[in-house]
Amino acid sequence: MQGPGVGWYLIVAALLFGTGALGIMLRRSPLIVLLSLEIMLNAANLTLIAFARQQGSLDGQIFALAVMAVAASEVAIGLGLIVAMARRGLALDVDEASALRG
Amino acid sequence: MGDVLVWIVWFVAAGACLGSGVAVVSSTNPFTSALSLIGNLASLAVLYLLLAAQFLAAAQVLVYAGAVMVMFLFVVAYLGGRADAPWAGGPPLLRAAAVVAAFALLVEVVVVLGLAWGDNLNEPAQVSESFGSPGEIGELFLTDHLLAFEITSIVLLIAAVGGVVLGTTRERRAD
Numbered sequence: 257m258q259g260p261g262v263g264w265y266l267i268v269a270a271l272l273f274g275t276g277a278l279g280i281m282l283r284r285s286p287l288i289v290l291l292s293l294e295i296m297l298n299a300a301n302l303t304l305i306a307f308a309r310q311q312g313s314l315d316g317q318i319f320a321l322a323v324m325a326v327a328a329s330e331v332a333i334g335l336g337l338i339v340a341m342a343r344r345g346l347a348l349d350v351d352e353a354s355a356l357r358g
Numbered sequence: 359m360g361d362v363l364v365w366i367v368w369f370v371a372a373g374a375c376l377g378s379g380v381a382v383v384s385s386t387n388p389f390t391s392a393l394s395l396i397g398n399l400a401s402l403a404v405l406y407l408l409l410a411a412q413f414l415a416a417a418q419v420l421v422y423a424g425a426v427m428v429m430f431l432f433v434v435a436y437l438g439g440r441a442d443a444p445w446a447g448g449p450p451l452l453r454a455a456a457v458v459a460a461f462a463l464l465v466e467v468v469v470v471l472g473l474a475w476g477d478n479l480n481e482p483a484q485v486s487e488s489f490g491s492p493g494e495i496g497e498l499f500l501t502d503h504l505l506a507f508e509i510t511s512i513v514l515l516i517a518a519v520g521g522v523v524l525g526t527t528r529e530r531r532a533d
Contacts, residue, residue, distance in 0.1 A: 257482045258360070258361045258364045259361060259363075259364025259365050259367070259368050259408065260364070260365060260368045261479065261480025261481070261482070262409075262479055262480060262482055263471060263474075263475055263479045263480050264368065264372075265405060265408075265409060266467075266471055266479075267468065267471060268372045268375060268376065268405070270464055270467035270468060270471070271376055271379075271464065272375065272376065272379050273463070273464075273467070274460045274461070274463055274464040274467075275376070275379040275380055275382075275383055275460075276379070276383070277459070277460045277463055278383060278456065278457065278460040279382065279383030281456035281459065281460065282383070282453060282456050282457075283383065283443065283445075284443070284448075285388065285441070285442075285443030287388040287391070287392075287430075287433070287434065287437075287441055287443060288382075288383070288385075288388060288391055288443050290430075291382050291388075291391050291392065291395050291430075292382065292383055294395060294422075294426075295379050295382060295383075295395070295398065298398070298399065298402055298422075301402075301414075302402060302405060302406075305406055305409050305411045305414060306409055308409075308411070308490075309409040309410055309411070309482050309483075309485070310479070310482040310483065311482075311483060312482065312483025312484065312485045312489070313483075314489070314490065314494055314495065314498055315498075315502075315503075317411050317413070317414055317490060317495060318495065318498055318499065318503050318506065320411075320414055321414065321417065321495070321510075322506055322510055324414075324417060324418070324421055324422065325510045325513060325514055326513065327422075327426070328421060328422075328425070328426055328514065328517070329513050329514055329516070329517030329518075330517070331426050331429065331430065332429070332517045332518060332520070332521035333517055333520050333521055333524065335429060335430065335433045335521065335525075336520065336521040336522070336523075336524030336525045337524055338433060338437075339433060339436065339437075339524070339525045340524045340525065342436075342437055342440060348437070348440055348441065348443075351448065
């Protein structure tokens with residue numbers, strides 16, 4: 257394998273995951289929270305693919321594809337929720353959506 | 359391709375990936391945020407290519423940067439001005455705690471990586487030319503991972519139905 261070793265890709269994935277986690281915790285717009293979630297899922301995907309390359313086994317890549325499918329479903333549901341919130345005239349703010357708080 | 363050239367490609371892709379990631383999180387306009395995420399996904403596809411995952415790189419661009427982000431941009435356009443996301447966070451203490459938590463997560467991962475750095479982490483296995491090609495992935499999906507493949511289709515179907523159900527509002531009767 258030419259160029260950087262697998263460890264360098266893992267460092268990029270770790271930084272990306274930290275960025276996404278920060279976005280989820282700091283931002284209050286559900287749209288941005290959803291986008292930050294995508295960043296975290298993609299960081300996990302990068303880790304899976306990096307380890308698939310290191311082990312020389314394709315199982316990690318299959319797992320990454322499954323994660324992609326789950327991420328696509330999650331966006332469909334999340335966007336449906338956001339549209340439903342907007343149609344009911346609720347504020348687009350995750351702190352306001354606290355009806356289920358115990 | 360020479361070794362130096364791969365390093366340069368990796369460096370540009372990783373830099374673009376992290377930069378656009380920060381842009382996604384920090385932008386106040388969801389439209390800019392979504393466009394930055396497309397850049398993020400595209401540069402991740404380059405990293406996938408460097409890791410010999412050709413099929414996944416193509417799927418990343420088609421499924422994510424194509425389909426998912428178009429859906430996202432449609433919702434942002436539908437919401438219009440309501441989608442604006444000002445930076446007004448919670449109490450300062452919570453914000454500081456969030457930064458500390460994200461940083462702690464990062465330090466943990468980097469420490470674990472540093473501990474594993476010596477053991478053959480950077481000596482990947484020898485793989486054949488067709489590693490990660492659509493043919494090999496497809497063969498695995500239809501043999502070893504057939505159940506995962508079928509369940510994925512069900513998950514996508516349920517998500518599509520759920521998205522439609524959530525998106526349609528029923529008119530409430532007066533009685």
